[in-house]
Amino acid sequence: MGKTLFEKVWDAHVVKQLPDGQALLYIDLHLVHEVTSPQAFAGLRFAKRAVRQPAQTFATMDHNVPTVNPTDVRDAIAKKQIETLMENCREFNVSLAGLDSPFQGIVHVIGPELGLTLPGKTIVCGDSHTSTHGAFGALAFGIGTSEVEHVLATQCLWQNRPKTMRIRLNGSLQSGITAKDVILGLIAKYGVNFGTGYVVEYAGTLIPQLSMEQRMTICNMSIEFGARAGMMAPDETTIAYVKGRQHAPAGEAWEAAVTEWRTLVSDADAQFDLDIEFDVNALEPQVTWGTNPGMGGGVNGIVPDPADAATETEARAIRQALEYMGLEPGTKISEIPIQHVFIGSCTNARIEDLRLAAAIVEGRKVAAGVHAMVVPGSKQVKQQAEEEGLHKIFLAAGFEWREPGCSMCLGMNPDIIPAGERCASTSNRNFEGRQGRGARTHLVSPAMAAAAAIAGHFVDVRTFQSEGVTA
Amino acid sequence: MEPLVKHEGKVVCMNRLNVDTDQIIPKQFLKRIERDGFGEFLFYDWRYEADGTPNAEFELNTARAQGATILLADENFGCGSSREHAVWALADYGFRVVIAPSFADIFFNNCFKNGVLPIVIPSDLRKELAETHAKGQWERATVDLEAQVIETDCGQRFQFEVDPHKRYMLLNGLDDIGLTLQYEDDIRAYEASRKAYQFVY
Numbered sequence: 001m002g003k004t005l006f007e008k009v010w011d012a013h014v015v016k017q018l019p020d021g022q023a024l025l026y027i028d029l030h031l032v033h034e035v036t037s038p039q040a041f042a043g044l045r046f047a048k049r050a051v052r053q054p055a056q057t058f059a060t061m062d063h064n065v066p067t068v069n070p071t072d073v074r075d076a077i078a079k080k081q082i083e084t085l086m087e088n089c090r091e092f093n094v095s096l097a098g099l100d101s102p103f104q105g106i107v108h109v110i111g112p113e114l115g116l117t118l119p120g121k122t123i124v125c126g127d128s129h130t131s132t133h134g135a136f137g138a139l140a141f142g143i144g145t146s147e148v149e150h151v152l153a154t155q156c157l158w159q160n161r162p163k164t165m166r167i168r169l170n171g172s173l174q175s176g177i178t179a180k181d182v183i184l185g186l187i188a189k190y191g192v193n194f195g196t197g198y199v200v201e202y203a204g205t206l207i208p209q210l211s212m213e214q215r216m217t218i219c220n221m222s223i224e225f226g227a228r229a230g231m232m233a234p235d236e237t238t239i240a241y242v243k244g245r246q247h248a249p250a251g252e253a254w255e256a257a258v259t260e261w262r263t264l265v266s267d268a269d270a271q272f273d274l275d276i277e278f279d280v281n282a283l284e285p286q287v288t289w290g291t292n293p294g295m296g297g298g299v300n301g302i303v304p305d306p307a308d309a310a311t312e313t314e315a316r317a318i319r320q321a322l323e324y325m326g327l328e329p330g331t332k333i334s335e336i337p338i339q340h341v342f343i344g345s346c347t348n349a350r351i352e353d354l355r356l357a358a359a360i361v362e363g364r365k366v367a368a369g370v371h372a373m374v375v376p377g378s379k380q381v382k383q384q385a386e387e388e389g390l391h392k393i394f395l396a397a398g399f400e401w402r403e404p405g406c407s408m409c410l411g412m413n414p415d416i417i418p419a420g421e422r423c424a425s426t427s428n429r430n431f432e433g434r435q436g437r438g439a440r441t442h443l444v445s446p447a448m449a450a451a452a453a454i455a456g457h458f459v460d461v462r463t464f465q466s467e468g469v470t471a
Numbered sequence: 472m473e474p475l476v477k478h479e480g481k482v483v484c485m486n487r488l489n490v491d492t493d494q495i496i497p498k499q500f501l502k503r504i505e506r507d508g509f510g511e512f513l514f515y516d517w518r519y520e521a522d523g524t525p526n527a528e529f530e531l532n533t534a535r536a537q538g539a540t541i542l543l544a545d546e547n548f549g550c551g552s553s554r555e556h557a558v559w560a561l562a563d564y565g566f567r568v569v570i571a572p573s574f575a576d577i578f579f580n581n582c583f584k585n586g587v588l589p590i591v592i593p594s595d596l597r598k599e600l601a602e603t604h605a606k607g608q609w610e611r612a613t614v615d616l617e618a619q620v621i622e623t624d625c626g627q628r629f630q631f632e633v634d635p636h637k638r639y640m641l642l643n644g645l646d647d648i649g650l651t652l653q654y655e656d657d658i659r660a661y662e663a664s665r666k667a668y669q670f671v672y
């Protein structure tokens with residue numbers, strides 16, 4: 001029987017298989033950031049251990065970083081965390097894209113950008129959105145701080161072999177519909193834990209039509225339905241993206257690598273534990289109305305009524321969500337006014353996302369009473385956007401143009417939404433309090449966020465684009 | 472790590488689906504560089520009102536929940552971020568066992584690394600336990616990891632499953648890294664077998 005993409009990568013990394021089902025898996029690339037690493041380095045120091053492979057470890061700072069002036073960290077504890085990472089990298093000889101580096105940025109944006117993320121690698125990071133890197137055909141997943149320490153010390157990780165799921169995304173996206181709508185639509189349909197225990201491979205006729213940026217958006221949110229990881233087979237688009245990047249193989253090594261990468265596809269007779277299909281042809285722009293990424297639907301829909309829920313537990317969950325979100329059942333999604341717009345995060349702050357948003361914003365103005373900001377995913381994204389003049393478009397429309405970091409995706413830095421106010425956000429989590437205590441988050445694509453900024457409420461980006469708008 | 476062989480304690484029940492790690496430990500408390508002291512921030516936004524006074528209605532704040540060390544949670548507990556701080560906060564608060572019909576993967580793993588035992592039980596059983604607990608038919612439970620049995624103080628007993636490797640580590644309070652280093656020769660042999668481009672950079 002043939003092997004799935006996942007099985008090929010997994011099998012190539014098993015250092016030791018124990019009879020009780022645990023496998024010791026070798027880790028090719030370990031990405032590190034300031035929030036989930038201090039206790040791990042402290043553990044190493046305490047046990048007098050070294051980092052086994054500093055050259056396979058790469059650190060940056062993103063979660064805490066202020067986006068107005070990154071070096072002006074006023075929060076004393078955040079500052080301590082940032083300084084601790086700098087000291088740890090120095091002491092343990094780990095490369096760091098720090099605040100002064102031209103390569104600093106959100107860990108899941110810079111990995112691919114620097115060519116650290118490559119097909120067939122095993123990649124871990126103390127961050128659940130490590131699933132992003134699976135877009136290259138890597139096996140990439142988030143780990144906790146104890147595991148961070150374990151990988152630092154041994155370059156390996158104990159793992160139970162997960163189950164495999166294939167999601168065939170079939171069809172083509174209408175103009176204005178993006179990868180973000182695909183993943184939000186998928187989670188709205190199947191719920192926030194249907195992926196638990198699985199590694200998912202996204203396949204189907206849609207994938208070859210997507211850029212690497214779009215593929216990363218989908219893999220990024222795999223964790224939002226509980227999947228351990230999301231993967232996509234590398235193809236010509238992947239190879240073209242990787243070629244020539246700073247840490248990518250070059251010369252003969254490049255040829256050898258590409259030859260191997262081309263074998264990273266699920267064999268025709270490979271078996272998956274679960275195989276589902278999701279048709280994207282009729283997909284609408286998605287907007288979440290609730291407090292988890294599965295509580296959402298099309299922009300032309302309405303806020304649901306808990307009375308229509310299938311079970312009492314579900315009804316209660318909807319009621320709690322609507323209460324937190326300050327929404328009434330039956331309200332048209334397109335009539336919900338917003339006060340904030342956040343274009344950023346490891347889901348949607350790459351160059352293509354910014355281009356898409358800029359195209360909608362160009363020549364228009366942010367609606368009165370709306371505070372809108374763009375936070376590029378990395379220094380390199382920011383620089384490229386500025387070379388293309390995108391920042392001028394945003395600034396002219398009334399957006400703020402910030403320095404890279406996680407920013408309002410989780411509000412660990414000063415960027416938070418005041419209680420009771422509403423944000424159209426391109427990030428990945430709309431949990432209670434995620435963007436600030438009492439903050440109300442609606443997840444959308446960059447195009448939908450840009451359109452909402454102009455209109456002051458949610459609006460179907462497809463009609464918005466064709467009609468133009470005077471809001 | 473503190474071993475867990477048998478644990479007896481008071482149970483608190485939380486009837487909420489998809490409790491995420493942002494609720495368990497809100498991000499404003501993630502900036503510390505130590506592992507301890509997170510307990511006071513556990514479920515912060517639910518536990519306290521905006522002015523810092525305790526929210527009397529929150530499950531952990533009821534008189535009945537004081538001193539609880541076993542949490543009976545609901546579906547998909549611990550979803551969201553990988554922050555191990557969520558488990559540190561639960562453990563520091565005093566929880567040693569979390570029982571739920573399902574857990575998010577990363578959270579589940581993180582529990583074992585910190586001496587907290589996550590137990591998966593069938594949904595129906597969870598529902599029944601929550602109902603009888605709400606009616607006051609039982610208060611406390613004994614969790615025996617050796618025998619893989621939970622027993623409530625009203626005499627109900629049921630078996631649970633646990634991964635044998637994780638069970639062994641927890642019973643003995645073993646550190647994963649120490650175990651892994653016994654395989655040093657295997658790791659070295661594996662590294663030697665890798666192709667040059669797999670290490671570029």
Ligand code: SF4
Pocket residue numbers: 062063106107108127129345346347405406409410427428
């Ligand atoms: S942008 Fe948001 S989701 Fe991504 S790594 Fe940062 S905090 Fe996590």
